[in-house]
Amino acid sequence: MTDRITPDWIALHVAPDQMTAWAMQDTQVLAHTHSPLDPSGLDQIRQDQAAFEAMVLSLGRDWDVGAQTRVLTGGLDPADYIWAGTPYRPVPCPACAETVRDIPATAFALRAIQGLSQKTPADVMSGPETTIAGFLALNPKWDGVICLPSPRCTIWAQVSAQEVVSFQTYMTGELFALLSQHSILRHAVQSNDFDETAFDTALEEALRRPEKLAARLSEIRAETLLAAPCASASRARLLGLLIGAEIAAARPYWLGTQIAIIANMDQASPYSRALTSQGAPATIADPARMTLAGLSAVHRQL
Amino acid sequence: MTDRITPDWIALHVAPDQMTAWAMQDTQVLAHTHSPLDPSGLDQIRQDQAAFEAMVLSLGRDWDVGAQTRVLTGGLDPADYIWAGTPYRPVPCPACAETVRDIPATAFALRAIQGLSQKTPADVMSGPETTIAGFLALNPKWDGVICLPSPRCTIWAQVSAQEVVSFQTYMTGELFALLSQHSILRHAVQSNDFDETAFDTALEEALRRPEKLAARLSEIRAETLLAAPCASASRARLLGLLIGAEIAAARPYWLGTQIAIIANMDQASPYSRALTSQGAPATIADPARMTLAGLSAVHRQL
Numbered sequence A, B: 001m002t003d004r005i006t007p008d009w010i011a012l013h014v015a016p017d018q019m020t021a022w023a024m025q026d027t028q029v030l031a032h033t034h035s036p037l038d039p040s041g042l043d044q045i046r047q048d049q050a051a052f053e054a055m056v057l058s059l060g061r062d063w064d065v066g067a068q069t070r071v072l073t074g075g076l077d078p079a080d081y082i083w084a085g086t087p088y089r090p091v092p093c094p095a096c097a098e099t100v101r102d103i104p105a106t107a108f109a110l111r112a113i114q115g116l117s118q119k120t121p122a123d124v125m126s127g128p129e130t131t132i133a134g135f136l137a138l139n140p141k142w143d144g145v146i147c148l149p150s151p152r153c154t155i156w157a158q159v160s161a162q163e164v165v166s167f168q169t170y171m172t173g174e175l176f177a178l179l180s181q182h183s184i185l186r187h188a189v190q191s192n193d194f195d196e197t198a199f200d201t202a203l204e205e206a207l208r209r210p211e212k213l214a215a216r217l218s219e220i221r222a223e224t225l226l227a228a229p230c231a232s233a234s235r236a237r238l239l240g241l242l243i244g245a246e247i248a249a250a251r252p253y254w255l256g257t258q259i260a261i262i263a264n265m266d267q268a269s270p271y272s273r274a275l276t277s278q279g280a281p282a283t284i285a286d287p288a289r290m291t292l293a294g295l296s297a298v299h300r301q302l
Helices: A039-047 A049-059 A128-138 A172-182 A196-208 A210-226 A231-249 A265-277 A287-301 B039-047 B049-059 B128-138 B172-182 B196-208 B210-226 B231-249 B265-277 B287-301
Strands: A009-015 A018-025 A028-036 A070-074 A101-103 A109-112 A116-118 A123-125 A144-149 A154-160 A163-170 A259-262 A283-285 B009-015 B018-025 B028-036 B070-074 B101-103 B109-112 B116-118 B123-125 B144-149 B154-160 B163-170 B259-262 B283-285
Touching: A009 A287, A018 A049, A018 A287, A028 A049, A039 A049, A070 A128, A070 A287, A116 A163, A116 B210, A123 A163, A123 B210, A128 A144, A128 A154, A128 A259, A128 A287, A144 A265, A163 B210, A172 A231, A172 B172, A172 B210, A196 A210, A196 A231, A196 A265, A210 A231, A210 B116, A210 B123, A210 B163, A210 B172, A210 B210, A210 B231, A231 A265, A231 B210, A259 A265, A265 A283, A283 A287, B009 B287, B018 B049, B018 B287, B028 B049, B039 B049, B070 B128, B070 B287, B116 B163, B123 B163, B128 B144, B128 B154, B128 B259, B128 B287, B144 B265, B172 B231, B196 B210, B196 B231, B196 B265, B210 B231, B231 B265, B259 B265, B265 B283, B283 B287
Parallel strands: A009 A070, A070 A109, A144 A259, A259 A283, B009 B070, B070 B109, B144 B259, B259 B283
Antiparallel strands: A009 A018, A018 A028, A101 A109, A116 A123, A144 A154, A154 A163, B009 B018, B018 B028, B101 B109, B116 B123, B144 B154, B154 B163
């Protein structure tokens, strides 16, 4: 028989592919757990608050959670969670908000951190602002650019004096997923290996002529037919083309400033490699640790 | 009771989305028919020659077709049709080949036109070379650039003295299909209308900063959340961004030369509009008519 854990609050982070929960006592972690989210599961909790609450309770099934337990969460994008309704905060604004939104809930006391919006160019984020807040809580004097790659998109955020000044989202992760899983290229790029040389060559080509993306994609297929490269080279080439175009477009963000990449190593590595090739080395930070630090920082302010 | 048609040969064109057959007497069309190809039907005829022959017979079910009937076809890409094995012809070479390949078949006498390949940049086409050959048969003194948009890809071919000198394929059609049907943008772009102003604005943005594609795609979603544009504007914006990047990349092809677009009007119009905005007006030609002219030209040479 195991001892039940009684958190005085729960830190929760909802990403499009995973939900993570930490059982907290003040800023100390008593336990943590996470669960992958597949697209249908994600759709369900976005549309049905009861399903969301049930999933949180299931994550914390070894914890004592009651109607009074405070659950502080980031990532409830008002665009996606039809029951959440948390408005965005327009940038420039502090990464770490002093206000959160109480969302009526039955299983626990739910509070949501507000995402950020930008008018021009139009952009929104919900979840990454908490990760940024954590990085700035741990690095309070840090100014520069934070790059947050994820399987769906990559966000570049300019931060100064603890504020998010501006940000821009690139749909690079989703383009890679669509092309590698659903396009005519899908058979050519099935590999778990990473060919660094092919990545570097494609990166260089994309940085030089980023507008040629649709032609280079077509070349990947033609090369498969005419020269039969290995799939690991074609896959790395696809990633290099997409990240190269992004790095070219985001140059005004990263040029001549400090850069931090917050992502798991498999997501962070190609960005780090690409930036290093441009003479712009980046610090890599762990996303779970930063997100928890962000949730804790918000909790302390409340 | 209808009179049976007895073609002395059949002109056949296989595109990824449609198969078209003409019952011919020399260069005269006795009848024509076509059938859409869905992805599973296409997969089947690519892997199974008997299924292919059955589909041709079904297309010509009102025609007298026997083992001696010659069927001349374009579009049997050796990369896709595992039973076809027709090699490519490397460019530069005449658009209209004097040699075709006999493919052993049981239902009729099958002859395939060879597609074209290019070593650098790596590229292949199978089917469009017949359409180009038809355009050049009808316009024998024509030099310039031929643009062939299709739902899957767009080919730009430089032709001179009846030869295809070079060509480049852009995966623009497939990117548009993936993004409008399978991406996070799919709900934002569901419309059958075309917003010319939104197209022109996106085209101009993409021509100026083509590397920003992945950021502009993300903006389409954010604009939907923050400004609620109508879906026809978002859809035209998506198309304008993709075609704008392509037009920017293909500039060495179209700048300062005659241009012909061979495509149905719905495919040709946005390209024509984009090129006209750059001071490069294009002639638009009917693809079925050009393809039949190409098949007839090859038939006459045999």
